[in-house]
Structure formats: structure tokens, C-alpha cells
Amino acid sequence: MKLQGTMEINENGELEIGNQNLVDIAEEYDTPLYIMDEKEIRKNCRAYREAFNKWYPNSQTLYASKAFLSVAMARIIDQEGLGLDVVSGGELSIALEADFPTEEIYFHGNNKTPQEIEQALEADIGYFVVDNNYELDLLNQMAEEYDKKPEILLRVTPGIEAHTHSYIQTGQTDSKFGLGIQNGLALEAIKKAVDLDNLNLVGIHCHIGSQIFKLESFAKAIDVMIEFIEEIHEEAGVVLEQLNLGGGIGIPYTEDEEKPDIEEYAKIVADEVKAVCDKLDLPLPKIINEPGRSIVGTAGSTLYEVGSIKEIPDVRKYVAVDGGMSDNIRPALYDADYEAIIPNKADQKPEEEVTITGKCCESGDIFIEDIELPTVETGDLLLISCTGAYGYSMSSNYNGLPRPGVLLVSEDNVDWIVKPETNQDLISNDVVPDRLKK
Numbered sequence: 001m002k003l004q005g006t007m008e009i010n011e012n013g014e015l016e017i018g019n020q021n022l023v024d025i026a027e028e029y030d031t032p033l034y035i036m037d038e039k040e041i042r043k044n045c046r047a048y049r050e051a052f053n054k055w056y057p058n059s060q061t062l063y064a065s066k067a068f069l070s071v072a073m074a075r076i077i078d079q080e081g082l083g084l085d086v087v088s089g090g091e092l093s094i095a096l097e098a099d100f101p102t103e104e105i106y107f108h109g110n111n112k113t114p115q116e117i118e119q120a121l122e123a124d125i126g127y128f129v130v131d132n133n134y135e136l137d138l139l140n141q142m143a144e145e146y147d148k149k150p151e152i153l154l155r156v157t158p159g160i161e162a163h164t165h166s167y168i169q170t171g172q173t174d175s176k177f178g179l180g181i182q183n184g185l186a187l188e189a190i191k192k193a194v195d196l197d198n199l200n201l202v203g204i205h206c207h208i209g210s211q212i213f214k215l216e217s218f219a220k221a222i223d224v225m226i227e228f229i230e231e232i233h234e235e236a237g238v239v240l241e242q243l244n245l246g247g248g249i250g251i252p253y254t255e256d257e258e259k260p261d262i263e264e265y266a267k268i269v270a271d272e273v274k275a276v277c278d279k280l281d282l283p284l285p286k287i288i289n290e291p292g293r294s295i296v297g298t299a300g301s302t303l304y305e306v307g308s309i310k311e312i313p314d315v316r317k318y319v320a321v322d323g324g325m326s327d328n329i330r331p332a333l334y335d336a337d338y339e340a341i342i343p344n345k346a347d348q349k350p351e352e353e354v355t356i357t358g359k360c361c362e363s364g365d366i367f368i369e370d371i372e373l374p375t376v377e378t379g380d381l382l383l384i385s386c387t388g389a390y391g392y393s394m395s396s397n398y399n400g401l402p403r404p405g406v407l408l409v410s411e412d413n414v415d416w417i418v419k420p421e422t423n424q425d426l427i428s429n430d431v432v433p434d435r436l437k438k
């Protein structure tokens, strides 16, 4: 397995993250648990900030909190000078609890409820990224009621099909997100937004997909988006000042994948934006980007303990761990690949090929098929890397499994930033009507 972030193998052959021995961590905090490497999160935030400061200073990086959010995480993002993209009243509440600067919050979502809009208007968030005509009308009407004039961006689909899993492509015209440029729906909505009294249209947004490695896809999206800004100028008489390019940069889940260079990404964005604006004689817009996975993905891992081991002669050896698709749905949902290591045997050579499964009642609850590992025994630890994005945030209580806690690890500190759930938590919202009482 490729060692990510601050992972190191110590002189006893055991794996450490942020100088913390995972064997000791497992003993003290119990498995399963998510571990977040604070230094890696901060390094990734800085990579975006510094790259855009260098190549296109009129820009802002927002962290896409859907990848992983907790109150402490929002504090780190604030300290690192990034803004925040939230997609629900729940994520907004976490940001508010962290005292996140509200003017740097962008509110996304394809079906914001009136209650969520009310919450965001009352909090005076920076921007609404409006997805559709229903939302334009609703927001306009509610803004009037609350005596506000929120700044908005319209989410559009540039018709770009990014090379990634179809479940996480979002830029094509047939997408549930945004309105199409090619079919004219986006321009129609722009004209409507310009005429609405209580909204201030400042920009357009696109997000072409997630886990993207080919940086040219972003350049293609920029061409389409800036040409659309020009069309808006001609047809609706406004020059939009913000272009939000979404997130989507991939991370290497396995050794054969290569991490895109953030500075190269920023330079491609800067060069393309400048070239197209120059060609069309448009002023340079403020550029917003919204990475999620590439901020936290490599910073997170999940630590499990091995329980049952089952050998089917001449077929396969199943190694089951004490978590499952309830703490990481991505292999079952997207066929996602992962790598693993045995932290207490981190320096040992591979001896056998095994299949790592979870403990959920689903045949598809398989984390990694046919991985080469040192001889695996019951009681060994097993660490799956790169689970920092869309691991905890997509977790569930399937099969009555409490969600694991999240431990933040840095050189001198080990702290829970999300406590592990207990069986008691699973029934904390249950209500037994009188007629069913025993």
C-alpha cells in the first residue's frame, strides 16, 4: 500500500500516523475508527491556496463539506483560509456551530427546502447556488419576506462528460443538477433571475464530476462557461463577476493512480480563463473552486480489527473486519478500489492473497478483492487508506452498526472530533406508542 500523508513504518515494523503508533491507538480507542491526519488536511488546503494565489489571485477555494464535515473540521478549514460549500441545513448548522464566517459560505443543493432557505437567509450566508426555476421563485419570494437581497450563482451544465464513474458525473446535459447551456434552459433562467427584484445574480457555477484525473476536462468546461458568460452579456445585458468551477480533482486510491498536481491545475485554470476572456474581450471573473475529496481523501483512513477468516479451498480466503459497507459504502456503490495494510505487520512481505470483507449482511459488502498481504490472523489490525472523503459522511447504521468515531491525529495530539456512536444512540430517537408498550 502507498503510504499517505504522515504515515511511517517505525523501527518495530509498526505503522504510525502523525508519529502515533496505530497499535497503541487501537488499544486505547478501540476499532473500528476513522483516523484523520491533520497535517495532510492542512497541507492540501495550503496547496490550493498557494497555487491559486500564485496563478490567479482573484480567486477563492471553498472546501466541499459533503466530503467530510464536523465542527472541528470546519474550524481547520477556517484557520486555513478556505470558504465552505454546504449542501443542506444540516451542514450549515455544523458550520454555524463552528462560527464559520457566514459570508464565505456557498449554499448548494438541487432541492433546498423553505426551512433551509430561511435558515440560510437568517444566517446571512454569502451566496446561494441556485439549481432551478422553482428555487429562483422561492428564494426571490422568501428574500422579499425577510427583507434581504441575497447574491446568487446559477448552476448550469456545460455538457461536458468527465471521464469518471457515471454515478459521479454531473456536467452532462442530462443531469439532475443545474440547467443546460446547450438546450437553452440556463439562458432562460438567467434572464428570469436578472428580472427578479430580490436577487442579485453575480455568477454561474458548474461541477463536471468527481474523481477526475484529466485536467483538460476542466479547461473544456472553462471554454463553455466563459462563452456562456459572453452570451449572457449579449442576451441579458449583464457581465457576471464570478465563475465557480466546482470541485472534482481525483486522488490516488491505489498505487497505479497518480495524484494530479494542484499547482498544474491552478495554472491550467488561470491560462484558460485568461485566454478565453482575452479572445472574447471580457473582464476576468473571480474564480471559485470547490475541492472536497482532494482536501480530505488521502488524510483519512479506517482502522479495523480482523475477526473471522474463512478459507474456501482453491477459491478464496475471506478475511472479515469489524466494520463494513455501513462505514464505507464506496466499494459497493461505485466499485471503488482501495488498498490496505496490516499496521502491526507493516514491514512484512506479502505472503498470501485474500479478500477483505465487512460484517454487513450483504454479499456485496466486500472492501477489497484479491489483495496481497502478509499472513493475516484473527486479532491483526487492518488499515484501509484514503477513506477521508465520502467515508464517514456517507456512513449509515445499516445492520444496527453504530458509526465509528473520528480521531484527529497530529504530531502531539490525538483527539476525538466525532465520538463513536453507541448501541444506545441507535435507539435514542425511537418512540414506543402506548399500545405497543409491554
Ligand SMILES: Cc1ncc(COP(=O)(O)O)c(C=O)c1O
Residues within 6 Å of the ligand: 064, 066, 067, 085, 108, 207, 209, 210, 211, 246, 247, 248, 249, 290, 291, 292, 293, 294, 389
Ligand atoms: C457542487 C459540488 N461541488 C464540489 C464537489 C466536491 O467534489 P470533489 O469531492 O470531487 O472535489 C461536489 C461533489 O462532487 C459537488 O457536487
Ligand SMILES: N[C@@H](CCCC[NH3+])C(=O)O
Residues within 6 Å of the ligand: 066, 168, 170, 210, 211, 330, 389, 390
Ligand atoms: N460521493 C461520491 C462523490 C459524489 C460527490 C457529490 N457530487 C464519492 O464517494 O465518490
